[in-house]
Amino acid sequence: MSGEMDVFVAEVRRFLDANVTRQATSGTELEWGTGPDQIAYFSTDPPDVDAAKVAEARSWQRRRHEAGFGWITGPPEYGGRGLSTVHDLVYDGIEAEYEVPDTGVLSVIGLGMIGPTILAHAQGHIKDRYLPAMYSGEVIACQLFSEPGAGSDLASLATRAVRDGDGWVITGQKVWTSIAQHAHIGMALCRTDPDQPKHKGITAFLIDMSAPGVEVRPLRQMSGGADFNEVFLTDVRVPDDHRLGEVDDGWRVALTTLMNERATVGGEGAGPAARAVSLPFLTALLKANGRLEDAASRRRLAELVADLTATEYLNHQALRRMQAGRQPGPEASVSKLMYAQNLTRGAHFAAEIVGPRLIADTGEWGAYSWNELLLSTPALRILGGTEEIMKNILAERVLGLPKEPGIDTRSPFRELKRSGGTA
Template identity: 70%
Template sequence: MESDDMRDFAAEARRFLDAHVAKAPDRTAVTWGEGDDSMAYFSSLPPEEEREFVQRAREWQRIRYENGFGWITGPVEYGGRGLTPVHDLLYDAVESEYDVADTGVLSVIGLGMIGPTILAHAQPHIRDRWLPAMYRGDAIACQLFSEPGAGSDLASVATRAVREGHDWVLNGQKVWTSVAQHSQIGLALTRTNSDAPKHRGITAFLVPMDTPGVEVRPLRQMTGGADFNEVFLTDVRIPDDHRLGEVDGGWTVALTTLMNERATVGSEGVGPVGAALSPDHLSALMRATWTWDDRALRARLAELLVDALATEHLNARALRKLRGGVAPGPEMSVSKLMYGQNLTRAAHFVSDVLGPRIIADTGQWGTYAWTELLLATPALRILGGTEEIMKNILAERVLGLPKEPVTTAAKEVRS
């Protein structure tokens, strides 16, 4: 049962939203052939439009922050409300009813993953400098983790950090870095002790992205956009006070970030991606393409929607635990795994429904637009931890299965 506190908080949120934005159109109703038929997961906007998109996100985040909704769970001294994760989820549910700017460019990585890591591991003056700036929308943060030779195996990072007096000098390359082109700060994992076991020789740093020697290069995707980047670090000098945690203790810092990542990347969204798992939208597509009578396709649709519904209930279970003051268990890892799989299956299902219309633009509404999601599906199975890594985590840490044997050749490669 919803408490008086929750009802009062929801009412406060609605008063704030009513004063600043309009109600959103009904996203559940499907009128075939009307509205925007985009099914993009990643942005493919021209640079000028993308800059405007980011600016709108910053402005809405600033309005949230100034009215007490920018960091609902954050400490009061940094502009937060000091409330619970349930309050945060409740606000998200209320805000979904309104037509607000998409703040994912700030919130998914920066506010959802790096902000909590700075709070947990940074020195006080660094927290004072960056946390209000991030949650006010003034600063965007990126995650400088993956490398060409160390994707999901983060313990194998090769970017070097060498101590020189009160500074550290960083050299290396990071890759698949989302929103680096918009970021003012990055969280980097570096190798500081090559003689220690690989998990114990890593140190984490905050890297101001305007530091000399930091170069961001866009990576063009199949979808036409460039959400990801490669970042080159050449003799980048970072003060020691920008170090997070202990020297060679960066793995603990990385785990803090990854725990928040699992919770951030793990539920189907609204908007175009939400429509990919909407019974109304998918059945309307089948009727418009004269495939509704295909029993095999309808059976596949039913299986897909059942799995999507199961994932939705899994997220609801995690929410119930939060309401009861209990941290979720493996739900977030399972949900993250299902998130990519459900959307991938949806894209492949629609490609079978559409046939050639998904690769040739006939001008028909709601058909060729699906190619944007189809081309994004390989990334959905990689971002936030590959499916293989997630399955290993669930097998070993949840089901208690033995670890996979490591061959001598694999050990040599990892060393």
């Protein structure tokens, strides 16, 4: 490591030592039966606990930001540090040794996906207004993309934005919107010209989630939590300077967000789910359940660890490429598929070990809690682009297979057959 990096590392450690405590056990050691018995991917906390955790996350992000670690790779004019992806990774690696609040509510969507989109497509004063606020934990952002009639076929979205004086009026319904209940702003894709083919007449906007006409209703998931929502937009007024990119060019803006989404989802490493689907935790699980001598379990453990190694290495390569200034490409689809597959297989592996204790709480640590992960992993195979869409991307863009015929990308949007009503 260079001298400059040594100085950075020392600075990071000084900051963390002064503000938080080091974890009692390192990542490779584990004391079975200690710590919170929670293996959730999505929050299943009641709203008050959830709100307290969001407050903690924002407060920790603010301290990071004040110390110069809120947006390590961001441009200094918007509150970033202007350093490399390697610095960012080094920071994350060191921070993982400490007890810090989970900042996923801020980082996954807002800082990981929408921040880079704003940076690439917003006007200067809008970047000034939102980027420092987002990366200092003040502003939480959500992604208003999917609709009842536009899931995998996102470009068939129907939420309308109509010009009105110096602004726009937006009406429609968004759905499966994670963390909308906590968000201050939302990035919305809207139909601005239904007479053009579906990919052409879309425009992206930043919406104030507290504006009149924005209504958020929770959706309860099968895992028990209510992490995602329906968002109803009724005559919501948005100033024109809150537009991202050109009018009718929102699909290109959305692609910036989506590529960062696949990279973010596939590259996730922290959190209780990743901690549970890991060699030390699964080893401890087998030990606690007297299954160390079980050949089938050993085989599956080795396969799972090999898959985790593959994902870890692919993410490492992807970061290297981003570090070299290249955008995430179709390879992000491989990471996303493998990430969901690993957690799914991990959950099934554990489910077989704990048996009926998965559905009947015996009070035993590390048994019933697996049900949260088992019921969450189906979502991982859907969100951020379903597995079917990921495989289509790989088929067409990597293997060069012919496109599916009959997918209409030429007809005007208003002539298309759609679910969930007409345009």
